[in-house]
Amino acid sequence: MQKQWDIDSLTADIVKRIKKQTLADKNGKLPSERKLMAYYNVSRYALRQALGKLSKNGYIYQIQGRGSYIHEHHDQTNSINQSDLGFTEDLAREGKSIQTVSAFQRIVPFSEIDFSPGNQQFSDDQLFVEIERFRTLENKPYLVEHSYYLPEIVGEISEEAMYGSMFDYLSKEKGLTVGFIDKFIRCELLTESYATFFHLETNMPSLTVRDDSYLREGELVAFSKVYYDYRDATLFMHKKLLE
Amino acid sequence: MQKQWDIDSLTADIVKRIKKQTLADKNGKLPSERKLMAYYNVSRYALRQALGKLSKNGYIYQIQGRGSYIHEHHDQTNSINQSDLGFTEDLAREGKSIQTVSAFQRIVPFSEIDFSPGNQQFSDDQLFVEIERFRTLENKPYLVEHSYYLPEIVGEISEEAMYGSMFDYLSKEKGLTVGFIDKFIRCELLTESYATFFHLETNMPSLTVRDDSYLREGELVAFSKVYYDYRDATLFMHKKLLE
DNA sequence: TAGTGGTCTAGACCACGGT
């Protein structure tokens, strides 16, 4: 009885073998799909699902009639890969430490909020849990996160949670699963208080990311805006054409 | 003999019916996959490929055990959707006009270039075709594009091409197909000449996008940096989790 | 329990690239 592969374990194993350089030949060419099917004993569909994930994230590229090849994309320092999970989470994954150095929470009505989700309106007296977090990367000021959560969905948010990953907190403590996020990336000027945190002058710029986070069920659960130190933050994206 | 659907026409038809609001019910729920299969007379695979594209781009979301639903994401003014084609191209598609108001071309060695592709190095005397283009959106200064093309691949670039879409030019005139692009988004300070174009002061910020463009065959064909007016440019992105 | 989307198989044909 040999090992059974599903798409996730298959994907992971191919990545592992690519990194160990035991899969591709010296030109970076992978074995053909038919050979990989035989090797892993999976169907064409399962194999192509796995290769499709790698292709989407820029690990490989495929050329009809020729084969599949490894694509080395430079792992830029402090770069944020949108194809992976949450923005800050994957920095930690690379051995960097993200810490929340201070955090505030209060309840505010919609009328006092100076930015709003892209596709939804609320009445002025709709209440939100406002959270503001100042976070460092390797002990250096890195980002300010300004979020508004819908109290009807998330309930109360504990003080401890504000110093960790909100994503994990919602999932583990509240049983809420975020399904998708709309992101709006801009460049904006810093107010005095945020500029001070970054050791910058007022009106210096910031790379900002506005998120609208939706539950798996399609319901808006939070919207937020993250201000990054423009000197450190780079957002990485891999785009396939011809799809 | 009824109409034959392939994935692209199927995707397009579903989008059309969603926009005409003749597919979903009043709650934004689409017919089940089995019903759509029967309606279009296609296999589950083809249908799910089409729905997968819509899901990836944020048009719909799917919930296991419940169904598929439309996701209305606000069409932000001047927003650039990374899931679509070239960055500037899709603004034109929405009826906005992008024009090149001035353009320069010269040949330079690698040693004189102040930014470089993420994963590749060249010898100092490797020559590049440098192109600088100043472009307006609706007659308002919108972006500056600073690109370096590999002359061994693209050959000479005509003056006319510099005032249109380089993407189309490479494809139609040179028979070159760009297969994928690595993008690095940052916020940077403007030099005097660029700032002047945007009617901004020196050292005001800009949303910048560094592109490394690769041919379908995996060969680097150009790298560039685009500076957007930070007041106008918003980059839109839709992210699915749990994949 | 019935219906939904998620995963997976086995097989076929097509389009393209290199010989």
Add this chain to the structure above:
DNA sequence: CCGTGGTCTAGACCACTAC
């Protein structure tokens, strides 16, 4: 011509949601 990836079919079982 053969081998490659790209598309598509028919069918099966699983996981989850609602009732």
